[in-house]
Amino acid sequence: MTTPGRKALLTVLVVLISAWVLFPIILIALASFTTRTQLYAWPRSLVPSPFSAETMRFFVQAQDVLQSLLNSLLVAAMTIVLAVLIGAPAGYALSRFRFGGKEVFRLGILGTKMFPATILAVPLAVSFINWNLYDTLLGVALVHTTLALPFAVVITTSVFVGVPFELEEAAMTLGCSRAQAFRKVAMPIALPGLAAAAIFTFVLSWNEVFAATILTLRNRTLPALVMNAVGLAGAPIDYRFAGGFFMIIPALIIIFVIRRYLLTLWGVTVR
């Protein structure tokens, strides 16, 4: 039973934790809207006045930023296409069939999820040079797909489990072949779930730093670009602030949009 004391404790905790999460984001937003000169000024007030988009504009116009933004989007798009095209059939197979080796495959996928896969970018860098994939967006997309594939398989399995096989059977009695039944009945119903898998894959690819940094030289994604600028060249604070804010915007928007499915999505992917 919730006594007033416990309720107070609960409220305090909730407020504290929420503030702790939101505070840094608000700070970096504030920083991004401060003019460049003000950022370097000392002392200054916490709240910028005036609000200015100067810093952000500076970042976007900085060397290669726009291009790397585009690259990130391209890589994410390629990753989504690959991960869904490759993973969805496997998810369908796992949801519908009983066959020899099913458990082995399942465990394999689980093992892949729990593996430090980004580290594999190091040996892959060598292979990619031989395969002409080094410093290409496709190369990065392939590594991102490797990261996303286990999740795509798990998500699509659960999605297709939620589509009763009887629906496809009914379609077959009405004249469909197996493939047609899948296309006309299973796919449309599974689409929202597949969209969820796509969104998850996007966030994963957009945020990935290590592999993108190792595998690219000139065709950098946004994280790789910023990483390089910060890690090796020691970028100035206005660059860092705006860069940081910029990088988190898409993910923030996406998490907000899918907030209702958040739990099912993440809960499912890691079970």
Added chain:
Amino acid sequence: MTVAEQRLEQTLPPVRRQAVDWLPYVLLLPTVVFLAVFFVYPMLQAFVLSFRSPEGAITLRYFQAMLKDTYFAGALRNSFLLTAIIIPLQVVLALVIALLINTRFQGHPWFLFICAIPLGISDLGAGLIWSSFFTERGYLNLILQNLGLINEPITFLSFERPAWLYGAIVATEVWRATAIVMVILVAGLQLIPKDYFETADVFGASSWRKLRYVTLPLLRPALQTALIIRTILAFQLFATVIVMAGRIVPVLAGEAYFQYGLLRNVNIASAYAVLIMTLSMTITIFYLWLLRTKEEELGRG
């Protein structure tokens, strides 16, 4: 034998042989092939690169070079230390959040959403965000100055203040990655049937006892999963550290990056990769053993 089986014995052998359905295997093939090429192969390649000399013989020289490297000892120590500090903090915090959400108080979906925001933030993004706080012209200094506690900005993130560097990294990682553990735990909590809690209530169990004897044991599988995933991710910690502390605080993944990107030592970088892989495997097995759930406890069978 059942009647049906008896009848089978008496009848003729089957007229038709059911063909093996190849469809599931065809559907799995792309995934298997893809993972074989981009996962299994690089894994083996990492071993090859770190153990094979240019002449083709097996050698330990790269591992020796790695071990003798000035940054190695620090990297190993830091990776372990940071992991050991960050993860318990995160698990406790995630558990608190998960339990709070489980009470289903008014507005708890919003609370869940807020706490889940860091899920969409990369370690690089988090590093940049928190560096805006700790940096010389950053907000910590600003706040202290506005409170009248200091006049000149303090350089927190410097060579001379290793504790601050550590603290900043820990704060950032706890802030960013607790969400990962939290969602797993919330999902795990939802799986526990309410009957268990209600039964405990009927027997007059206090909240603490309920937590200790009902919730935590039933949460073990989720905890196990969360710990494994989180720990493995922790050993891959990279961008946060570099943004905050550069190479002042070396970590294993960072060293792999520098060996490859800066020093062009593919083999030593691979040695680091192999080390990280092996550590991750060992830890996974350790967790699986430590938190193994007995079948009977789960009520199966």
Added chain:
Amino acid sequence: MADIQLERVRKMFGKVLAVADVSLHIKEGEFMVLLGPSGCGKTTLLRCLAGLERVDGGQVIIGGDDVTDHPPGKRGIGMVFQSYAVFPHMTVFDNIAFGLQMQRVSSAEIQRRVGEGAELLQIQQLLARYPAQLSGGQRQRVAVARAIVMRPRVLLMDEPLSNLDALLRLQMRGELKRLHHEVRSTTVYVTHDQVEALSLGDRIAVMKDGTIVQLDIPDRVYDLPATRFVGSFIGSPPMNFLEGTIRSSNGARALETAGVRLEFHGVPARGRDAVLIGIRPEHIAVERVPVAGGIPAGAIPAAVVVVEPIGPQKLLTVQVGPSTLKVTTPVDFAVDQGQRVWLRFDPSRIRLMDPQTGDAIAS
């Protein structure tokens, strides 16, 4: 419309023989019911007929065509599933029209046929709705309409009423019967509910352990069960069984049970001495103590164990020796637990079974 020939159909799941070499001939326009408890193979047999399961042996012939190797879409069947399997992402209209669209029927013709089907099932006003907005009964009608508009040679139904509540089930049963009268399609109907079977079927195939135990018209399945299993499965309350013996006295063989000689004219001339007597509750007359100063002739004494008033009747559970029987009496029959009553069996309704095999003994 087409007739159906099932020739020695066999289906195995792993080591389990679900359908054991079943042969069945269903006439054109006939309403055939496959009846049996769970696991008897009736649904598997239906699915083999539909082509949703590949048979391990035997043949499926519809309207003279051997469709054993054909996929479901090419057998000319229409099917209604237990869960209705109505497509949730399509309107009712699109659901019903689905099969016709697969056949590339012209949209004018589709409009016409869907309209006809909707009218037949009385769901015209629901055509623009989505299945999520419909009740269970309405969804079921959509499923039936969807199958019927295909004008299939054969209509297959897998326990279509079992997900409905009792009242709705009663109503839909009548609807299905009316429908069958109008459309006259060859129908194969699977159910575990014996009331449905008796009401709807032109013939009933009672199944157990993968084989057909009795194939006959409802009246005969009810009145002349082929085995003890059929007798106790059909009828509610089911048929009673108790031990009987055949004793010769004065050169004549007579049937006895619990020491009482029964009036019965079908005693087999020779052979067995021990039999199983089957008699339905409604064919047992229950009488209280002696009518006119004596025990009624041929009456069996029984002890009343439970008295259940069940609306139009009273249901008594009585004990005769080691056997427990159920008997029905008029509502005003005054009786209490623990009392003694006398039972008399209608001689024309006594059925004899072999105590070992359970098979009926011809009389």
